[in-house]
Amino acid sequence: MALITVNTKDLLKLVGKSMPLEKLENSLAQFGVVPEKVSEKECELEVFPNRPDMLSVEGVARSFAGFIGAKRGYIKYDVHKSDYSVEVEDSVKKIRPEIVCAVVKDAKLTDETVTSLMQLQEKLHLTHCRKRAKASIGVYDLDSIKFPISYKAEKPEFSFIPLEFKKKLTMKSMLKEHPKGRDYGWIIEKLPKYPLLIDSKGMVLSMPPIINSEDSKVTKNTKNLFIDVTGTDKKTVNEVLNIVVCALADRGGKIYGVKLNGLDKKLTTPQMEPWKNKVSIDYINKVLGLDINAREAVILLERMRFNASSDKDGMIEVEIPPYRTDIMHPIDLVEDVAIMYGYDNIEPHLPEIATIGSEKPIETPSRKLRELMIGSGYQEVLTYVLTNKESLFRKMNMRETAVAETLNHKSAEYYACRNWLLPGIMNVLFANRHNSFPQKIFELGECITLSNDETGTKTTRKICGAESHEKANLTGMKSVVEEILKNMGVRYEIKQLSHPSFIETRCGEIIINGKHAGFLGEIHPQVLNNFNIEMPVVAFEIDAEVFI
Numbered sequence: 001m002a003l004i005t006v007n008t009k010d011l012l013k014l015v016g017k018s019m020p021l022e023k024l025e026n027s028l029a030q031f032g033v034v035p036e037k038v039s040e041k042e043c044e045l046e047v048f049p050n051r052p053d054m055l056s057v058e059g060v061a062r063s064f065a066g067f068i069g070a071k072r073g074y075i076k077y078d079v080h081k082s083d084y085s086v087e088v089e090d091s092v093k094k095i096r097p098e099i100v101c102a103v104v105k106d107a108k109l110t111d112e113t114v115t116s117l118m119q120l121q122e123k124l125h126l127t128h129c130r131k132r133a134k135a136s137i138g139v140y141d142l143d144s145i146k147f148p149i150s151y152k153a154e155k156p157e158f159s160f161i162p163l164e165f166k167k168k169l170t171m172k173s174m175l176k177e178h179p180k181g182r183d184y185g186w187i188i189e190k191l192p193k194y195p196l197l198i199d200s201k202g203m204v205l206s207m208p209p210i211i212n213s214e215d216s217k218v219t220k221n222t223k224n225l226f227i228d229v230t231g232t233d234k235k236t237v238n239e240v241l242n243i244v245v246c247a248l249a250d251r252g253g254k255i256y257g258v259k260l261n262g263l264d265k266k267l268t269t270p271q272m273e274p275w276k277n278k279v280s281i282d283y284i285n286k287v288l289g290l291d292i293n294a295r296e297a298v299i300l301l302e303r304m305r306f307n308a309s310s311d312k313d314g315m316i317e318v319e320i321p322p323y324r325t326d327i328m329h330p331i332d333l334v335e336d337v338a339i340m341y342g343y344d345n346i347e348p349h350l351p352e353i354a355t356i357g358s359e360k361p362i363e364t365p366s367r368k369l370r371e372l373m374i375g376s377g378y379q380e381v382l383t384y385v386l387t388n389k390e391s392l393f394r395k396m397n398m399r400e401t402a403v404a405e406t407l408n409h410k411s412a413e414y415y416a417c418r419n420w421l422l423p424g425i426m427n428v429l430f431a432n433r434h435n436s437f438p439q440k441i442f443e444l445g446e447c448i449t450l451s452n453d454e455t456g457t458k459t460t461r462k463i464c465g466a467e468s469h470e471k472a473n474l475t476g477m478k479s480v481v482e483e484i485l486k487n488m489g490v491r492y493e494i495k496q497l498s499h500p501s502f503i504e505t506r507c508g509e510i511i512i513n514g515k516h517a518g519f520l521g522e523i524h525p526q527v528l529n530n531f532n533i534e535m536p537v538v539a540f541e542i543d544a545e546v547f548i
Contacts, residue, residue, distance in 0.1 A: 001046040002123045003036065006057035008043050010112045014061030014250065017070040031067045032339055033060060052128040052239070053323040056120040057112070058247040066305040067340065074307040074321050077249050077272045080256045084147050086197075086228075088262035091153040095188075096195045096208060096230050098135075098237045099151050099260065100269040102245045103142055105224040107253030114218075120247060124240055128325070132184050135231030135240050136209030138197065140216040142224035146201045148261075151230070153193035160204035161214040171196075171207050180211045186434055190532065197228060225253075235410060241270050242322040274307070274319040279330035281314040287334050289349055290341065300340040301333065362461050365488065365547035366444055369463050372484050378442045378465055383424030385446060386414040391423040395530040397500040404448050404457050417448035417457070421464035422501065422541050426523075429468050430531045437535060438469030444544065462518075466539035474506045474522050477538040481510065481520050488547050494520070501527050510542055518542035 012018050019027070025038040033054065034046035045060065053059045065071040084103055107113065121137050129135040156172035162181075169177060171194045175185030187209055188194050197205040206212040208230040218225065227244055229237040245255050257268040281294040292300075294310035301308040307319035320327045327333065338346065370380065386406070393400040401419075409415035418424060421443050428441060442465035451458035467477065478494065485492045490512050497509035497519055507521030520540035528537060 001034070001048055002055055002127050003044060003046050004055055004057075004060075004119060004123060006043050006045065006060060006116070007112055008038070008040060010116075011043060011057050011061055011064075014058060015065045015068070015070055017065070017068060019068075027068055028064070030342065030344075031064055033064075047123075049127060050326040052124060052325060053243050053246070055123040055127070055243075056247045057116045058250040059120075059243070059323070062246075062250060063305055066303045069303065071305070072299075072302040074274060074305055074319055075246075075250075076274075077246055077255060077322070079268075079270060079272050080254060082256040082258070084226075084256065085259040085261055086149045086151055088260055089150060089152040090262070091193065092151055092195050095153050095191055095193060096232060098232060098234050099228060099230045100237050100241045101149075101226070101228045101258035101260065102241055102270045103224065103226055103256040103258060104245055104248045104253040105142070105256065107225065107248045107251045109218075109222060109251075113248075113251050116247070117244075120244065124243065128236065128240060129231070132209040133187050133231075134233045135229055135236045136184075137240060137244060138206045138208060138212055138228045138230070139218055139244075140205050140212065140226045140228075141218050141222045142226045143222075144216050145203070145205065145226055146199045149197055149199050149205065149226075151228075152196055152198065154196045155193055158194075158196065160207075162207075162211045163214055163217055165214060174207065174211060178211055184210050195230060226258075233411070233413065238269070238271060239323075239325040242272060243325070245270055245272075246321075246323045270322075272322045274321055277318050277320060277327065277330060277333060279316050279318065279333045281310070281316060283330060284316075284334050284337055287331070288338055288341070288346060290346065292341075297337055300337050303340050304336040306333075306336075361548045362545065366461065366544060368488065369444060369484070369544060369547070372487055373442045373444075373463075373465060376440075376480055376483070378440045381425070381428050381441050381443050382445065383418075383421075383428060383443060384414060385418055385448065387416055387418050387424065388413055389416050391427060392416060392418065392420070395426070395527065396423055397524055397527055397530075399500075402450055404450060419447050419449050420541060421445060421447060421462050422466070422539055425464050425466045425539065426527070426531045426533070426537070429466065429533055429535075429537060433533055433535070438467060438472075439535075440467045441465070461544045462541055463544050464539065464541040466537055468533070468535045468537045470535065472522070472536040472538045474508070474520070474538060477520050477522075477540055478508065481540050481542075485510075485512070490547065492517075497521070500524070510540070512542075512546045515546070517546045 021038055025035045028035045036044040047054045086101055125132050157170050159168040159170045161168050162174050162178050175181040175189055195208045203215050204213040205216045229241045231237045249255055260267045281297055284297055294314045298308045298310050308316055310316045403419050404417040406415045444463045446459050447462050448457050448459050492512045494508045497507045499507045502521035503524050510518040518541050523537040
């Protein structure tokens with residue numbers, strides 16, 4: 001969860017309603033943000049990861065106003081036409097291909113507004129933008145820029161004056177000499193060219209996702225803003241831009257569109273039209289155990305700042321604002337009904353079923369496996385069950401086979417169900433390659449394979465462990481695996497195995513009770529290169545079901 005600090009008076013002013021501090025604290029807790037501290041001066045609030053729109057005082061106030069009954073319905077944000085444009089050059093499309101932009105004029109850039117905008121940028125970068133890897137935000141003084149702007153890639157030797165510096169630096173040297181370069185340089189350091197935004201008079205705006213230039217910085221005299229969001233994921237950059245411009249619009253800013261030329265099709269951003277979803281009153285009542293009618297549900301949804309209407313059959317159509325990135329399925333609307341209804345007001349009922357509860361057989365060996373891994377100095381990690389074929393097969397030097405996939409997926413990153421754990425472990429090592437070594441991690445989790453079962457799939461629990469350090473080798477990993485197998489009390493043997501993800505002759509097959517159960521070995525250099533990992537890695541993976 002992200003912790004944000006908001007000015008208490010500013011929050012209540014934006015909400016449009018005053019209240020005692022004690023009531024404010026209680027109401028915020030019921031609403032779903034966790035108040036760490038509430039005082040006359042400021043509130044420290046923990047915001048759940050699914051609500052990046054509430055990482056600013058404007059976002060909190062917008063939603064909280066509905067919760068306490070001060071406002072209802074969806075705020076419509078108009079996007080005014082303009083002649084502003086950005087030319088997207090081919091040179092940048094393989095490096096950091098996604099870009100969306102907006103202009104906001106006449107926002108009241110008070111100290112509170114600027115502080116909130118800076119905090120919103122920082123928190124979005126750390127959370128929704130995955131430390132700027134998926135997306136990064138640039139904010140500039142509009143009146144210092146001459147359009148059209150070019151979004152291009154330049155060689156690392158290109159130079160300009162970075163923010164808060166007085167002299168020119170090459171883009172390559174910024175990655176080592178500028179604080180932001182040291183923090184985020186890993187995102188682009190291995191690229192042959194670096195992304196760059198530059199206006200038509202040659203003024204550099206920024207080197208995404210690292211640093212803005214000194215020439216285009218926002219000052220106390222700034223009245224109008226140009227905003228860009230660049231990244232690798234189309235959905236994320238659009239979501240982030242909408243969150244930022246909506247926050248500024250809540251401060252009185254007027255939003256203007258920016259034309260993006262050079263893409264597959266001409267596009268004007270931001271795209272602020274609400275989208276629609278439907279949920280039935282029967283579904284709401286069934287999930288929550290309530291007995292409310294459609295009109296009551298519509299009112300609750302309107303207080304959660306949606307526009308909603310119902311028909312005679314109890315089907316509710318909901319307009320979702322462009323900043324609500326968390327709404328993907330009718331169950332998300334049901335959750336908002338529950339929040340507005342009040343969890344404390346929902347009466348618990350025992351389900352009308354006759355069963356005897358017991359622990360699943362797999363849990364007993366799973367608990368022991370965790371204890372053994374932690375006792376061996378490994379740290380447990382959890383990765384997503386959904387991943388992509390790139391990680392599952394190509395990066396692992398594996399031939400592609402059929403896996404369970406989501407239909408009509410909107411993300412190129414999460415659409416295929418994992419059939420083994422090692423690719424996820426490799427991604428964790430990639431994300432932590434700048435941290436200290438040795439790194440010893442493990443995961444105990446479900447994998448999904450296609451089968452002839454009724455559901456068409458089979459879920460199996462596996463355990464995977466990996467070490468990454470200079471002296472990582474097969475002998476060391478073999479001793480760890482043998483210690484685990486001995487403590488689990490199984491009959492085993494380890495035979496030489498040829499596996500494309502591992503170095504030839506440095507890989508072994510794990511046989512338990514006469515059956516294939518897993519493998520271990522030293523990761524192949526090509527696989528390390530595919531994941532951009534420089535340290536040696538040894539790993540093992542075992543089907544945990546064999547220990548039942």
